[in-house]
Amino acid sequence: MPAPLISRDEVVERLLTVFQRLGYDGASLAELSRGTGLGKSSLYHYFPNGKEEMALAVLRRAHAWIEQVVVAELEGQGSPKERLERMLRALDSFYAGGKNACVLGNLVVGGARQLYQRQLRSAFSTWVEGLESLALDAGISRRTARERAEDVVLQVQGALVLSGGLDDPTPFRRMLRKVPKEFLAPE
């Protein structure tokens, strides 16, 4: 039966939630089919190269989201503090207050790592560089800026792992409050 039902973007979005929840190896075609509401033939219609292409589309989507939401907030209007806090609010909503995992973090595991190392590095780099620019805007020195930018991404990822491991979103929420203080502190 025809009539798109849902757009390709919507399909990728739903695929993302499955990979986010189960990682690459854990996301079977059956789960990807359930998660999208599409049969396997439809998935292969959108992604002729199968699961590998689905994960690639998801990584491209994640990268685009980092550019168009995360970095965009960092480059938006207002003081560095306001911009950083807008980014953190976007993360808070995307990660559901620490209850969701990070699709990038989950794709660093297992078979996906070698397969997507380039894309993963690129996505993390974009994120770090956006934060680095913000730090420079805030008057932080060049080398400190890079370190603080990496620290933010590092702490977001660590908070998601720890909150996942403890099954308690508290560390994630505390991290959200702590990051702005450290990031913008005088050197």
Place this chain on the structure above:
Amino acid sequence: MPAPLISRDEVVERLLTVFQRLGYDGASLAELSRGTGLGKSSLYHYFPNGKEEMALAVLRRAHAWIEQVVVAELEGQGSPKERLERMLRALDSFYAGGKNACVLGNLVVGGARQLYQRQLRSAFSTWVEGLESLALDAGISRRTARERAEDVVLQVQGALVLSGGLDDPTPFRRMLRKVPKEFLAPE
């Protein structure tokens, strides 16, 4: 053929490296067999409940390692600073300077998460509580101690994810230098 060849502990140790590398879903019996050098029948001799029991044994081993190495270093001789740095050196060696992943972090992903939530929480808690005790020893106030303890674990996990994603151990190494300063800073 009989004659243990390798001890059960040695088997668990080798299983750990496979789960550490591939996660739960990515660690097939074929890989677990290759990684241990044992045939499937031998693995099922040691672990009648199969992969689920293997991962459980690995988590027990990881928990024991946290108690007997990580926490033991924290409770050992010397100043809080020295003890913390001994723990970090143990982590540095275990994670191969940031090139290895954390088996706990990798088992938070996918099918393993629900299966082992209790064990994961317990392992992370033991680690955090060991650090909290050290902070109290160092004269840090009760509530700050808990936060700083969580921060250390959070930063170790985050550094491993970021170093994995960037395929560059630099963030992990920088984290090792940064943690002692923050952890023992005056309040």
Place this chain on the structure above:
DNA sequence: TGCAAAGTAAACTGATCGGTACAACAAGCC
């Protein structure tokens, strides 16, 4: 020397894996 137990290899099971073939279907255009 004999024998139970520990350990192992190889061949096997049914289920699920990722992936394919194909026919049926609806919408847009003529």
Place this chain on the structure above:
DNA sequence: GGCTTGTTGTACCGATCAGTTTACTTTGCA
């Protein structure tokens, strides 16, 4: 109404999945 194009369900493929069975070999012990 035909025709093309895009989309879908169903049935299927070989490979691999986790797990089992069986028969064998070696060891420790009596």
